[in-house]
Amino acid sequence: MPPAAFNLRRYGPSSSVDRHDVAQWVVPLQGELSFELEGRGSRLDVLQGIFVAPHAGHAQTATVNDRFLIVDCPADMFDDHTLERLNALPTLALPAPVRAMARRLAMLPGEAVDDAVVDRELPVLLQAFSPAGTATRLQAVCARIAQAPGQDWPVARIAAAVGVSGSRVHALFQQAFELSPQAWLSGCRLRWSRAQLVESDASIAEIAQQAGYSEQSALTRALRREWGMTPAEYRRGHRVAR
Secondary structure, eight states: OOEEEEEEEEOOOOOOOOOSSSEEEEEEESSEEEETTEEEEEEEEETTTEEEEEEEEEEEEEEEOEEEEEEEEGOOOOHHHHHHHHSSSSSEOHHHHHHHHHHHHTSSSSSSSHHHHHHHHHHHHHHHHHHHHHHHHHHHHHHHHHHHTTOOOOOOOOHHTTSSSSHHHHHHHHHSSSSHHHHHHHHHHHHHHHHHHOOOOOOOHHHHHHHOSSSSSHHHHHHHHSSHHHHHHHHHHHHOOO
């Protein structure tokens, strides 16, 4: 997924009109914000946020004790349908998963949010506000799976997250990756397992279980098939290479 930046910010009583090349979400964590976007006024609070399209003029006035999550995303993170939809309807009622994300981030100190947190939380926004079946929604779901590949991810669950039928999600995966959902998931689990073999001291059995394999031998078969070596051989070889 392309890089994005999360910042926790406070606004003053007024600001001049600003424009920027990136798309931006404004998600209130505390207080409220009077927000003007291309001449249209909105009032934001913990139940309502806004999407600012690239190059859109905007200004804001905040109350005291305010705090907001600002998410900067490159425009090419979005497919055309998603970007057009968000640009047409920029004021966003924040669904429960987004509000839960906001509460988690509100507990962080300072302003900058580290990359690991961004990788974990960005898919929540993308999935919540991308129309069902779009490329942006698919990428958001794939990012969620990559964060927790060991969970149970049957095709029905993946399809529901993307917002389409089981047959349609197969077509979307074939179009995007030339793989079935389960083949893509298998690759995701093996990638996660390889990272753990190199970066952690967990046993091979523990890694296999956490990655979603039924048993250690299933991981061994997958790694031998794709990389021509056992997990122990992969661990030894790649730790020496570091």
